[in-house]
Amino acid sequence: MIEILDLHKSFGSLEVLKGVDLSLEHGKVLVIIGPSGSGKTTLLRCFNLLEIPDQGSVSLADVKINFTDAKRIDQKSMLALRRKTGMVFQSYNLFPHMTALGNVMEGQITVQKRTKEEARKRALALLDKVGLADKADSYPHQLSGGQQQRVAIARAMAVEPEVLLFDEPTSALDPELVGEVLKVIKQLAREGMTMVIVTHEMKFAADVADRIILMDDGLILEQGSPQEVLEHPRNPRALQFLNRLNGEDI
Amino acid sequence: MDDRKIQILLDSLLPLLKAGVAFTIPLSLVSFALGLLLAVLTALVRLSPWMIPKLIARFYVWVIRGTPLLVQLFIIFYGLPAVGIVLDPFIAATIGFTLSVGAYSSEIVRAAILSIHKGQWEAAFSVGMTRGQALRRVILPQAARVSVPPLSNSFISLVKDTSLAATITYMEMFKTAQQVAATTYEPLLVYSEAGVCYLLFCSVLSALQNYLEKRLDRYSAS
Numbered sequence: 001m002i003e004i005l006d007l008h009k010s011f012g013s014l015e016v017l018k019g020v021d022l023s024l025e026h027g028k029v030l031v032i033i034g035p036s037g038s039g040k041t042t043l044l045r046c047f048n049l050l051e052i053p054d055q056g057s058v059s060l061a062d063v064k065i066n067f068t069d070a071k072r073i074d075q076k077s078m079l080a081l082r083r084k085t086g087m088v089f090q091s092y093n094l095f096p097h098m099t100a101l102g103n104v105m106e107g108q109i110t111v112q113k114r115t116k117e118e119a120r121k122r123a124l125a126l127l128d129k130v131g132l133a134d135k136a137d138s139y140p141h142q143l144s145g146g147q148q149q150r151v152a153i154a155r156a157m158a159v160e161p162e163v164l165l166f167d168e169p170t171s172a173l174d175p176e177l178v179g180e181v182l183k184v185i186k187q188l189a190r191e192g193m194t195m196v197i198v199t200h201e202m203k204f205a206a207d208v209a210d211r212i213i214l215m216d217d218g219l220i221l222e223q224g225s226p227q228e229v230l231e232h233p234r235n236p237r238a239l240q241f242l243n244r245l246n247g248e249d250i
Numbered sequence: 251m252d253d254r255k256i257q258i259l260l261d262s263l264l265p266l267l268k269a270g271v272a273f274t275i276p277l278s279l280v281s282f283a284l285g286l287l288l289a290v291l292t293a294l295v296r297l298s299p300w301m302i303p304k305l306i307a308r309f310y311v312w313v314i315r316g317t318p319l320l321v322q323l324f325i326i327f328y329g330l331p332a333v334g335i336v337l338d339p340f341i342a343a344t345i346g347f348t349l350s351v352g353a354y355s356s357e358i359v360r361a362a363i364l365s366i367h368k369g370q371w372e373a374a375f376s377v378g379m380t381r382g383q384a385l386r387r388v389i390l391p392q393a394a395r396v397s398v399p400p401l402s403n404s405f406i407s408l409v410k411d412t413s414l415a416a417t418i419t420y421m422e423m424f425k426t427a428q429q430v431a432a433t434t435y436e437p438l439l440v441y442s443e444a445g446v447c448y449l450l451f452c453s454v455l456s457a458l459q460n461y462l463e464k465r466l467d468r469y470s471a472s
Contacts, residue, residue: 050372079378087376093369097391107377110387159377 001026001194002047002163007056009042016042017053018218024163024211027192031205031226034215035241040198043215047165047196048085049078060084061162083111086156090168092148094140100127100151101136107159119158126154130184146177150184157188164188166197182208202245206230214238255439262430262440266447269426273340274451277422278409281344285351285408286401292356294385297363307356314353320414322346327418339420343412351408358400362393395466402459406452413448423447 002024009017016039024030032040045051046058053067063080065073094103104123108114114122127133130150140148149169156164166185170178182204189195189208199205205212205226212229214222221238222229233239295307314322327342337345366389374384413424427444431437 048376050375075380079380082375083378085376087372089369089373089376091369093367093373095370095373095388097395106387107379110383111378155373155377165376 001061002196003057003059004043004046005057007043007046007058008054009039009046009051010054016218017046019056020215020218020220022213022220022223024194024196026162026194028210029189029193029195029197029208030211030213031209032196032198032213032215033200033202033205034213034221038215039218040215041167044165044167044196044198047163048082048087049073050087083159084162085165086159086161086163087165087167088149088152088156088169090171092140092145092152092172094148094152094155096140099137099139100132100143100154103140103151104154104158107155111159123154123158126157127151129157129187130154131180144177145173146180149173149181153181153184153188163194163196166195166199168198168200170199170201202230214241216241255436258430258434258436258439259443262427262434262443265426265430266423266444269421270423270447270451273420273422274409274412277340277343277347277412277415277420278405281347281412282351282405282408284344284348286355288348288352289355289359290390292352293359293363296356296360310349311353311356314349319346319350319411320417322349323414323418339415339418342418343415343420347408347412347415350411351404355401355404358397358404359393362397362400363389365396366392398459398463398466402455402462406455409451409455410448 002022004020004022007017007020008015018039020039020043022030032043034040042051046053047060049058049065052073055067057064057066058081059065060081061084063077063084065077065081067073094100095106098106101120101123104126105116105119108119108122109116124133124136127136130153132147132150132154135143135147135151140151143151153164153169169185170181173181178201182201185195185197185204186208197205197208209226211223212226213220214229214233214235216237221235222233229238230242233242292307292311295303296311298304323343323346326346327337327339330337330342370388370392371384374388379387412422415422416425416428419425424444427440431440434440
């Protein structure tokens with residue numbers, strides 16, 4: 001369903017992605033891991049064009065975009081691609097001037113042109129699903145980090161994306177709040193939501209992923225089932241990264 | 251203070267307040283509303299990628315900020331008739347003050363828009379909004395909150411600056427005071443009274459600013 005071919009991206013003279021290919025089928029969960037600066041977040045942000053690749057192509061369902069002349073991309077296909085994806089950010093990025101309910105209704109009303117009643121009904125159902133039905137009228141600053149991130153997940157789901165993108169969704173959270181967010185993501189995985197997740201939570205990655213990609217220095221070092229990548233990596237640098245993680249865990 | 255002076259004060263108070271309500275306030279409100287519109291437009295153009303409009307916007311802000319308001323008013327009211335454009339004092343003053351508010355406040359609006367974290371744009375884009383939708387629904391409402399205090403400053407400045415319209419024969423509060431002072435020979439008394447009237451109007455505006463800030467504060471963490 002998602003196919004990415006030969007993706008390149010530079011920031012100035014720094015080449016962050018050096019030719020990445022990957023594909024993902026409908027209903028599967030892909031987890032991207034790797035050391036900081038390996039390009040995993042940039043790769044994820046290319047899925048919904050928050051970063052515009054310099055070269056390569058991204059296709060999702062029936063939208064396909066080729067990147068050649070970096071700055072000139074068709075606005076229509078860009079919107080089409082964004083409307084098939086939803087994103088959950090590391091720092092939540094909820095709209096602070098709207099209530100939790102308002103946040104989840106906003107995209108439905110502005111983008112999907114649903115009526116207010118329809119949007120409200122759906123938003124309430126989604127807030128209930130992430131366990132926050134009682135916080136519908138709270139503003140983001142009145143919620144804990146974990147609650148805000150769960151609202152953000154509901155907001156991303158509300159526009160019915162084909163795929164949900166998670167950019168280190170628990171990195172900004174206090175340790176005791178990580179669990180409630182991971183639980184929601186796991187629930188979505190069980191329901192067959194297609195997801196791409198950048199994370200540092202290895203146990204969670206092993207749990208939820210159908211496939212894991214390990215990135216380093218702008219390239220994919222390893223990919224395969226969680227078992228293949230986490231337990232039997234072939235590349236020595238992948239092994240080094242995993243060992244370092246395990247070392248830190250102890 | 252003798253009875254005559256008290257009588258002058260009382261006699262002039264009503265005409266002064268009347269001039270304030272009938273001339274100073276309408277001129278301030280209309281100029282500020284139009285000026286704000288111009289300011290938002292100018293700020294958006296300056297933040298856009300369009301080179302030529304951007305240059306025009308910068309040129310406009312540069313000229314208006316770099317020349318005295320009094321000179322601008324004189325050019326519009328006394329200068330333009332030389333090329334066949336004769337304007338009524340109210341229209342001339344409105345044009346002058348609108349251009350001034352537009353230039354100064356465009357910098358406030360621009361700064362307020364830039365102060366909104368880029369994660370807000372990204373979140374708006376991630377649910378599929380266009381740039382315009384993101385601006386209207388997500389960025390501007392937050393920028394408005396940030397710009398209430400500095401824009402209130404601009405508005406209060408404007409109310410006082412409208413006294414310059416006296417020089418282009420607009421019968422606002424200060425012009426009225428000038429006439430009373432001329433006929434009573436009590437400049438200290440009458441101009442002080444005019445000052446108190448401006449203070450009164452500006453105090454109401456400050457209270458309005460407080461109210462607006464409190465109202466918009468309900469979603470901010472601080």
